[in-house]
Amino acid sequence: MRIGLLGTGPWAEMAHAPALGAHDDLEFTGVWGRRPDAAEKLAREHGTRAYTDVDALLADVDAVAVALPPAVQAELAARAARAGCHLLLDKPLATTVAQARAVVAAAEAAGVASVVFFTTRFQPEPAAWIAEQAGRRGWFTARAQWLGAVFTGDSPFAGSPWRREKGALWDVGPHALSVLLPVLGDVRRVAAAAPGPGDTVHLVLDHAGGASSTLTLSLTAPPAAAGAGVELRGESGVTLLPQSAQGPAAALGRAADALLAAARSGRPHGCDAAFALRVTEILAEAEGLLDGAAR
Structure with missing residues (x-):
């Protein structure tokens, strides 16, 4: 090709x-x-x-x-x-x-x-974990944290105009949703959205499978606090998204x-692209709630 x-x-x-x-x-x-x-x-x-x-x-x-x-x-x-x-x-x-x-x-x-x-969906260890958890039932809740130091550390993306305008919601929010949606099901509604320090946002999602999830997203975390993780809790117990050594x-x-x-x-x-459209729709809903809270 x-x-x-x-x-x-x-x-x-x-x-x-x-x-x-x-x-x-x-x-x-x-x-x-x-x-x-x-x-x-x-x-x-x-x-x-x-x-x-x-x-x-x-x-x-x-x-x-x-x-x-x-x-x-x-x-x-x-x-x-x-x-x-x-x-x-x-x-x-x-x-x-x-x-x-x-x-x-x-x-x-x-x-x-x-x-x-x-x-994350194309790294071997996380991809295998996502597929395994998607095959299990009884998930009760999930917690996702995607904390970057793009604007507080030494990142090649610090000068990105669109990231400065749209922030963590749009930059790392898609990563978190790409993990949660195949496991917990589509988002029926964004139940809550609140701002945190810098560009940090906190979301609460209601999923079609019956579970809820919370997301904390940031590009302005202190470098020592940066990192990403997802924790699932349900009938199968507790499990964490594995890290990948693949670049x-x-x-x-x-x-x-x-x-x-x-x-x-x-x-x-x-x-x-259809999946990415759904991610866009969820982020746009969250953005609307955040804009409303800021008024």
Whole structure:
């Protein structure tokens, strides 16, 4: 499969370009970015071609991987789908429900496959744990904490305008939901949403399976307090989401495997654009509650 990369930022450098270049079943055809000099540099480092015209790249590939801010991603993903390209996207799919729906509609109309890179879902140990817990019944409650130090430590993403605008809810909230939804079921409602220090938010979710969950999300945690974890409690006892030794490039390679499988079989992956749309809807509901509390 010929695949192009849209984006040249830190995430493209550390995850996308290495994963695409190393994958045996992908031909890394080219890179497009909003900064042509950065596209040229990244392409040169990975032995591929820099494109100055995004439509020219879309015409030369079978699929695209996108490492761009969500609003830009949503626009270009729909455009790529209309050009017949399969989609390897990042989370969040978009930061408005309308944008996310437009991506799903374009992919469905074009009959292209989509996979959204919720990192935890493509790391072997967490993925196996999620599948195991999803097969068990009787979950009573869950607690998820995704605490980052993006704005308090030495992070390559500290200068990200969209993260500064949208905060932890939209950046790490998708990670937590990608773990909770397959285990506890869809969210019937966001029962509560409250702000904490910095960009921290606290959510209470009511799940279709009967369980409730609480989420604490932050990009402004002290570096010594940063980390992510999920605890489930129910009839099976207590279990914790395992950590993974696999880095983002290797996990993205597994996401590319999933895209290849979905494109060949025509069967949607569990982390496709439709799933990412549902995540967007939940986050938008939470955002509305937070906005209301701030008035």
